[in-house]
Structure formats: C-alpha cells, structure tokens
Amino acid sequence: MKIGIVLYPTFGGSGVVATELGKSLAAKGHEIHFITYSQPVRLGSFKENIFYHEVTVSDYPLFEYEPYETVLASKMVDVVKHENLDILHVHYAIPHASAAFMARQILKSQGIKTPFVTTLHGTDITLVGKDSSFEPVITFCLNESDAVTAVSESLKQDTYKHFSTSREISVIPNFIPIQEKPSEKNLACRRRYAPDNEPILCHISNFRKVKRVQDVLKVFAKVNEFKKSRIILVGDGPERYSLQELCRELSLCDRVIFLGKLRDTQQVLELADLFLLPSETESFGLAALEAMAVGVPVISSNTGGIPEVNLHGVTGFLSNVGDVNDMAKNALHIIEDDETLQRFKKNAVLRTKDFDIQKIVQRYEDLYKKVLS
Numbered sequence: 001m002k003i004g005i006v007l008y009p010t011f012g013g014s015g016v017v018a019t020e021l022g023k024s025l026a027a028k029g030h031e032i033h034f035i036t037y038s039q040p041v042r043l044g045s046f047k048e049n050i051f052y053h054e055v056t057v058s059d060y061p062l063f064e065y066e067p068y069e070t071v072l073a074s075k076m077v078d079v080v081k082h083e084n085l086d087i088l089h090v091h092y093a094i095p096h097a098s099a100a101f102m103a104r105q106i107l108k109s110q111g112i113k114t115p116f117v118t119t120l121h122g123t124d125i126t127l128v129g130k131d132s133s134f135e136p137v138i139t140f141c142l143n144e145s146d147a148v149t150a151v152s153e154s155l156k157q158d159t160y161k162h163f164s165t166s167r168e169i170s171v172i173p174n175f176i177p178i179q180e181k182p183s184e185k186n187l188a189c190r191r192r193y194a195p196d197n198e199p200i201l202c203h204i205s206n207f208r209k210v211k212r213v214q215d216v217l218k219v220f221a222k223v224n225e226f227k228k229s230r231i232i233l234v235g236d237g238p239e240r241y242s243l244q245e246l247c248r249e250l251s252l253c254d255r256v257i258f259l260g261k262l263r264d265t266q267q268v269l270e271l272a273d274l275f276l277l278p279s280e281t282e283s284f285g286l287a288a289l290e291a292m293a294v295g296v297p298v299i300s301s302n303t304g305g306i307p308e309v310n311l312h313g314v315t316g317f318l319s320n321v322g323d324v325n326d327m328a329k330n331a332l333h334i335i336e337d338d339e340t341l342q343r344f345k346k347n348a349v350l351r352t353k354d355f356d357i358q359k360i361v362q363r364y365e366d367l368y369k370k371v372l373s
Helices: 013-027 068-083 096-109 135-144 153-162 213-226 240-249 286-293 324-335 338-355 357-372
Strands: 002-006 031-036 050-054 087-091 116-120 147-150 169-171 200-204 230-234 256-260 274-277 298-301 316-319
Touching: 002 013, 002 068, 002 096, 013 031, 013 050, 013 087, 013 286, 013 357, 031 068, 050 068, 068 096, 087 096, 087 357, 096 116, 096 135, 116 357, 147 153, 147 357, 153 169, 200 213, 200 286, 213 230, 213 240, 213 274, 213 324, 240 256, 274 286, 274 324, 286 298, 286 338, 298 324, 316 324, 324 338, 338 357
Parallel strands: 002 031, 002 087, 031 050, 087 116, 116 147, 147 169, 200 230, 200 274, 230 256, 274 298, 298 316
Antiparallel strands: none
C-alpha cells in the first residue's frame, strides 16, 4: 500500500507514535509519505520506502494567522495525485481531519477516491475538543472519516461523551518496539548520578500543568525523607521555573537533576528504578510504557488510559490524582528491598509485550485493508 501519514512532527506522543508507525509499515514493504510542516523528530536518517513532503505556508500580510489547514489540504491533494496514494492516515483531529476531508472532496471532484483514517490521541478530544468553538468541526470530521481509532478505551468513551458521533471507534493502543535482549545497565554512568545504595526516580514530560510536575517533586521529597534517593527530570516547558523554585524551597536541589529535552530517553530510563507519572489526565501514558519496557515500575495516577497500561500491584501502583502521600507510600513499598523491586521490574517488562509494535502495526494494516475494500 501507498500510505500518506499526516502528523505533528514534534516531541509529543501523537507525533512519536505516527512516526514510528510509518517507519514500521515501511519496513514491511509499504510506501510511506509523511506530510507535515517540518521533519518529524523521530524520523531519523534515510530509510527505504519513506518519503517526506513539507507543508510550507507563505507569509501573506492579509492574514493575521497563517492558513495552515488550507495549505495542508492542498499539499495532501498534490501528494495523493502525484504519488498515487491509496489511503491517508491523519493523527490528531485538529486540523488534520478537517484538512483530510477537504482534500478528499477535492480529489473526489477529480474522479479520485481516497479514504482517510483519523486517529485520536488525547488532547484533541480532552482539551481542544472541549472548546465549544471546535465542537461542530470535530464532530463533523469524526462522522466523515472512513474509520476512526483511539489509543485507549478511556479516550474512546471520552469521545462519545463529548461529541455527537455515531461513528464506530476502534481502540488500537500505542506501542513500543520490544527488545529481544534487554540492555545492560551502565553502572559507571549510573554512579555519576547516584551511589549504588540510592535508588533513582525519573519523570519525563513536557512540563505542562496537566502533568502535575510539582506532585513529582512532592512525592520524591517524601520518598527521600525515608530513603535517600535521587530524581532525574527530563523535558522542559511552562512549569519548569516553578518546579525549580519548589526544588529550592524543599532544599532538594542537590538531589534533583534537570536534564532538559532529550530526543532519546531510553538511556536515562535504563538508569532509573521508578518512574513517576502523577498526571491530571493521560489518554494513554506512553511515557509509562516506555519506562516499563526497560524494566522500570511506574507510580502513577489512576486517570484516563493509564490503568490500561500500568497494572496496580503488578507493574507499579495507581493512586488518585493529587494523592502524593499514597504515591510516596507505594514508591517506598517497591524500593524497600531488592527482591520486591526485581519482581516489579520483571512484571513491567512482561506487560509491555502486549504492546509490541509488530502486533499493533498488523491491526492498522488490517484496518487499512478493511477501509479500502
């Protein structure tokens, strides 16, 4: 198949998933055409069967805001026509699904039938979608999509709750590549951040309010009070300054390591013993899954799609949003002795096999074939 993938090319979960999906489909022999405004951060170097089409918006003084959606639709039409694409797969509803609908109608007027699949990733429904000014457009695009998928059952139910759509939504979860042989822990590198007798906690996010990064530090402070520990924070965003201020207030700066943004976080996760994810909401919890893949148990909130990934008492623990006392208690339970920690680590790795990229990619292939038939 020749598949056009429309995505946000940034560090966000939807862009990462869309890029990795395209790369895996290309590895299976499909021809993949990425369509977006800059090269996806996870695309990497040259790969067979992968093509990139950049959407460029000219700066017209007439427009206060650049008409990206219109230019994107035109680009999709051009790529479909001249690359003979079979299907379009758009990730994130706004503005990709509406642009895909426009492109499909233009192509239809020229005698070209090109269906499109819309994948919902989370904030397009739970945040942007709750803005009433977007509701009619998102509802229309959902109903006009040839197929709709959501990354979790929780997100699927949220979509039905907030939008008047009768469209069937298929749940196809996020995924990760499964390593046949786990990486060896780099002890020399780990010792640069903590001595052997101190556990390392970790958090990775875009430091937005929804991630509740202050709770990360509050949980760590309580853990560190009973068991001397270190925490590595990866990412950046609007809450970083307040987090640094809180770090100083709690006199923890000598135990908190801010690494900033990193493209590849696996090596950092391999140093960690626990991953903290106390978010207000998560449509799936991809960061938690990536941590579990390298044997890191997860202490998280019980919101959104996280319980579909992190199994309470098996791969980590779930707590109510904001309950930092319970999170700290659960964290201490896991790291109280090595036997308990190793059991949770093993369970975390086993759980991720349910999200093996090869299994999930096959489900998308089956969906494409169903739509095209």
